[in-house]
Amino acid sequence: MRKSIIILIALLGVGWVVWNLHTVLLQLPDDADQGPVYRIMFFHIPAWFSAGIAVFIALGSSIGYLITKNLKYDAVALATTEAAVAFLTIGLVTGSIWGRISWGIWWTWDARLTSALVCWLLYAGYLVLRTAIEEPSQRARISAVLQIFAFADIPIVWYSIEWFRTQHPGPVLRGSGEMDGAMKAAVYANWPALMLVAAAFVLLRLRQEEVKREIDSLRRIVHAG
Amino acid sequence: MAAAAVAVRDLWKFFGDYPALREITFDVEPGTCLALLGRNGAGKTTLLRLLAGFSHPGRGEVRILGAGVRAPETRARLGVLGHGISLYEELSASENLHLFGSLFDLPDPARAVDEWLERVGLSRVRDGLVREFSRGMRQRLAIARAFLHGPSLVLLDEPFTSLDDRAIAVLQQVIREGLAAGCTVIMSTHQIREAMELATHAALLARGRLLYHGPRAPEMLADPGWLYAQYGEA
Amino acid sequence: MTFWRHTWTVLTKDLRAELRTKEAVNASFSFAITILLLISFAFDPTEEMTREFSGGLLWIVFAFAAVLILNRSYARELPNDCLDALIASPAPASAIFLGKALSNLFLLLAVEAVCFPVFGIFYNVRWIGQFWPLLLVVVLGTWGLTVVGTMFSALTVNIRLREVMLPLLLYTTMIPGLLASMQLTVHLLAGEPLSTAFVWLRFLIGFDVIFTALALTFVDTVLVG
Amino acid sequence: MDQRNIEFMFYGLASAWVILGVYALTLLTRERKIDAELKRLRGLVENREETK
Numbered sequence: 001m002r003k004s005i006i007i008l009i010a011l012l013g014v015g016w017v018v019w020n021l022h023t024v025l026l027q028l029p030d031d032a033d034q035g036p037v038y039r040i041m042f043f044h045i046p047a048w049f050s051a052g053i054a055v056f057i058a059l060g061s062s063i064g065y066l067i068t069k070n071l072k073y074d075a076v077a078l079a080t081t082e083a084a085v086a087f088l089t090i091g092l093v094t095g096s097i098w099g100r101i102s103w104g105i106w107w108t109w110d111a112r113l114t115s116a117l118v119c120w121l122l123y124a125g126y127l128v129l130r131t132a133i134e135e136p137s138q139r140a141r142i143s144a145v146l147q148i149f150a151f152a153d154i155p156i157v158w159y160s161i162e163w164f165r166t167q168h169p170g171p172v173l174r175g176s177g178e179m180d181g182a183m184k185a186a187v188y189a190n191w192p193a194l195m196l197v198a199a200a201f202v203l204l205r206l207r208q209e210e211v212k213r214e215i216d217s218l219r220r221i222v223h224a225g
Numbered sequence: 226m227a228a229a230a231v232a233v234r235d236l237w238k239f240f241g242d243y244p245a246l247r248e249i250t251f252d253v254e255p256g257t258c259l260a261l262l263g264r265n266g267a268g269k270t271t272l273l274r275l276l277a278g279f280s281h282p283g284r285g286e287v288r289i290l291g292a293g294v295r296a297p298e299t300r301a302r303l304g305v306l307g308h309g310i311s312l313y314e315e316l317s318a319s320e321n322l323h324l325f326g327s328l329f330d331l332p333d334p335a336r337a338v339d340e341w342l343e344r345v346g347l348s349r350v351r352d353g354l355v356r357e358f359s360r361g362m363r364q365r366l367a368i369a370r371a372f373l374h375g376p377s378l379v380l381l382d383e384p385f386t387s388l389d390d391r392a393i394a395v396l397q398q399v400i401r402e403g404l405a406a407g408c409t410v411i412m413s414t415h416q417i418r419e420a421m422e423l424a425t426h427a428a429l430l431a432r433g434r435l436l437y438h439g440p441r442a443p444e445m446l447a448d449p450g451w452l453y454a455q456y457g458e459a
Numbered sequence: 460m461t462f463w464r465h466t467w468t469v470l471t472k473d474l475r476a477e478l479r480t481k482e483a484v485n486a487s488f489s490f491a492i493t494i495l496l497l498i499s500f501a502f503d504p505t506e507e508m509t510r511e512f513s514g515g516l517l518w519i520v521f522a523f524a525a526v527l528i529l530n531r532s533y534a535r536e537l538p539n540d541c542l543d544a545l546i547a548s549p550a551p552a553s554a555i556f557l558g559k560a561l562s563n564l565f566l567l568l569a570v571e572a573v574c575f576p577v578f579g580i581f582y583n584v585r586w587i588g589q590f591w592p593l594l595l596v597v598v599l600g601t602w603g604l605t606v607v608g609t610m611f612s613a614l615t616v617n618i619r620l621r622e623v624m625l626p627l628l629l630y631t632t633m634i635p636g637l638l639a640s641m642q643l644t645v646h647l648l649a650g651e652p653l654s655t656a657f658v659w660l661r662f663l664i665g666f667d668v669i670f671t672a673l674a675l676t677f678v679d680t681v682l683v684g
Numbered sequence: 685m686d687q688r689n690i691e692f693m694f695y696g697l698a699s700a701w702v703i704l705g706v707y708a709l710t711l712l713t714r715e716r717k718i719d720a721e722l723k724r725l726r727g728l729v730e731n732r733e734e735t736k
Contacts, residue, residue, distance in 0.1 A: 010708075040692075043700040044696075069281075086703065094699060101688070132624055133618050133619075136241030149610075149632060149670075150632070153632050159662070204715070205711065211718050218722070219725060222725060279543060298549075305547045307540055311543060313472070324468060325548065327465075327468045328468055328469075329548055330461060
């Protein structure tokens with residue numbers, strides 16, 4: 001894909017987020033219990049959603065690689081996993097800052113935080129493993145299998161830690177309606193905006209992987225001759 | 226017409242985007258011995274590893290004795306001798322052979338092991354650990370391991386490299402007997418003269434392509450460099 | 460039937476080769492005892508509090524000891540290209556894997572069997588009364604550790620930094636399994652019956668089943684390029 | 685208390701932007717590096733073909 005299109009998508013995403021920020025900061029009232037700090041949620045929640053979607057795509061393309069042996073799928077898995085780790089980091093950091101005000105502490109070993117941290121570790125491990133393998137086909141195959149293992153582990157981690165301890169507020173978007181309609185709408189409005197940013201990241205990373213493949217074959221020519 | 230021992234069709238192997246093997250197509254008839262020639266990096270080992278089922282081709286197909294490479298019945302009829310000796314240092318000669326005898330589902334592993342230890346001249350040290358063996362003894366044991374289950378196709382990667390005289394004699398003898406019994410042999414090699422004495426066919430690989438495949442011509446025996454010179458690889 | 464015979468062949472081969480040199484077992488055992496000792500410096504073992512969570516510490520010791528055995532599992536096939544000969548044989552990769560995993564299980568259980576009495580003496584914990592339920596939990600937890608670890612041993616066998624990558628991947632993936640084992644062990648060492656912690660037992664069995672199935676499915680993909 | 689509340693809201697929002705920015709920056713530096721490498725290798729290959 002052309003670089004200019006990627007930049008356009010990125011600018012569109014960023015612009016949309018800024019526009020949403022304007023709504024969130026100026027038009028929505030403070031939360032009755034939490035005060036202004038709850039506005040972090042407009043980043044926090046969509047960041048988790050985006051990371052979740054990225055992880056699903058990464059799993060799909062890893063399986064796709066194992067079936068087709070087409071390195072494009074491997075590049076997609078890598079690009080989406082990297083974006084997922086970036087958004088997981090946002091989720092963890094914003095959540096921690098929010099917790100400092102709402103709970104009075106930066107970090108608590110509550111179920112969701114702990115599960116999120118474990119997910120982050122699993123996917124960071126995937127990225128580290130990739131750096132340790134030189135040969136592209138071998139790297140693609142082995143990391144695809146690890147991707148499947150990591151994904152399978154997420155629900156197990158989730159349940160184990162859920163049983164172990166819980167402090168995080170329950171799902172705020174469904175059920176008892178802890179969140180006001182206008183606020184909910186703002187969360188949902190910020191989600192596609194962040195997804196656009198994520199898409200720009202992924203597309204840029206994919207382009208880089210393509211260039212890297214070209215570099216690899218050029219190297220072969222240089223060395224062979 | 227009987228099925229070819231090895232049928233290779235439009236075979237490609239990629240490492241990343243780099244094609245290590247390109248559109249390789251050839252047949253090997255049962256009971257023949259093919260010498261696979263080519264310089265370092267020409268793709269000889271890659272081709273042998275594909276035939277042995279250590280890795281999957283990027284494109285194309287390999288049929289061995291009419292079946293797929295990874296099929297259990299193919300594996301049972303395949304003997305492989307690679308760069309390493311594939312023996313366990315901590316186990317004794319007979320334990321090593323027993324291990325592979327039982328992995329290959331031999332009906333009477335004990336007898337096969339005894340026979341082969343006798344053939345490669347290691348009966349007296351059957352209970353010695355491989356760790357304590359000399360180079361030549363290890364190589365002879367490796368030959369026994371590769372031929373233990375009476376394979377109908379044998380793949381040898383540089384078999385004569387770094388063998389001592391006695392091991393070369395044993396290997397040549399074993400290959401001759403195998404060929405006489407209808408076994409098919411494919412070997413990659415640098416030592417053209419030793420290989421050419423055994424080979425009925427020859428193939429030349431260069432940069433992943435098959436340049437020549439055909440019967441061994443008398444010129445090849447007389448002048449080891451002949452084939453290379455013919456195809457501008459000298 | 461043939462599958463199990465191949466499994467048995469590889470199992471006995473690995474055990475025999477290991478017990479001739481005892482390289483991995485000795486290292487693993489001395490490491491385990493050292494860590495037990497070190498932990499007793501970090502937490503005062505005579506305190507009631509320490510005794511309460513010491514069951515959890517035990518699993519940290521086991522996890523550390525396991526890596527030394529698991530790292531050797533596939534690496535021991537490398538020196539003479541033995542792995543090639545195993546793959547070339549008619550034995551399926553899953554049977555070879557299972558044989559290796561069982562051999563690791565056996566070795567690790569042996570190390571643990573020595574650790575338990577030492578632990579009981581150092582930390583003044585009585586565990587004899589709970590012998591059978593404890594044995595069940597230890598076997599299940601250790602099986603999870605070995606099946607995931609043997610898989611990752613296969614995954615990392617041909618890559619740089621093998622010794623570092625294995626624990627990095629193993630520990631994050633093992634978190635739910637270790638958590639369940641720790642919960643159960645602490646519970647049992649407190650003198651409670653197994654029946655009151657049944658959910659954790661079921662969870663641990665589920666963990667073992669899922670990862671055994673995944674490993675048996677994908678080990679062929681990992682080893683045959 | 686309210687002051688701190690607002691302050692932390694800004695920290696939270698800023699941290700999200702910072703993380704996005706840092707990731708974008710690593711992507712861009714990598715972009716520059718591989719572009720340079722590509723140019724270098726292309727030059728090498730062209731040179732080689734000219735001399736042939």
